[in-house]
Amino acid sequence: MNDEAENRTELELIAAILGGQKHLYHALVRPVEKKIFMVVLAYVHNPSDAEDIVQEAFLDGYRHLASFRGEARFSSWITTIALNKARARMKRSAAHAEVSLDDAGDEDRAPAVSPALLRDWREIPSEALERNEVRTLIRQAVSELPESYRTVFVLRELEELSGEETAAALGISLALVKVRLHRARIQLQKTLAPALRSATEPHRKNRWPSWS
């Protein structure tokens, strides 16, 4: 096992890497690589592009490690590098010419989404995630969020960045982060509350004829 490396704090690891124990960079990367990939994937929506960008971001992170000041967490620093790369790539891509994540899109001016109305909610335990069908429902619901909501949602909920870190990584205001996160959550509740209830309580399937 890798206990020695895992027990060190980020800053201790970075100091050791800069001091010549270069191979410890792997131990710095491993705990955050999945989260960084999720964030970039939410942004570019293409797994192979996302993988390229994540690799480049971690390579850059290594090259510029001496300039990491420890004011942010390593993961939010790498996130900023990765999202800059994703942005640059999307600007080059004609297909994404219309998309700008940094502007308040139409979604932000759109009327608020209403949640799915329920009278009671029976807790769905996380064991339900053992079922592929349940995982697929959730992945689909997240991937169907408007792009600007999805990126904020993934940074806040999956990468667990703070509101301030998310705002900094995306170059938007904290207020906009809050609006988008709120709407992403309500949208997911609207889609997933009926869908997950049907999927986990088969005998109630017909109570939800439509959840569009």
Next chain:
Amino acid sequence: MELNCRHVWEFLSGYLDDTLDAAVREDVERHLAHCEVCSAILDSTRNILVLTADDRVFELPVGFSDRLHARLNELIGEEPASPDMTRPDPT
């Protein structure tokens, strides 16, 4: 202040993050105490967020970690330092 259901929905996210002003939070709680619909919406939202953030939901592409660390090794220019550094991703 007496809140209706729509007001409460607008405060849902702030309520979950505990970023509401104390007075607003009290108003929301007073509403939740007697509104089963808003309580169910809150419970389902909280439940769904926990499920969504679970590590099992989103998976890395097969071989992602191996490819990443192989590229890092090229840059770092060292032989894999020790066996534990090259252990396969447990997922």
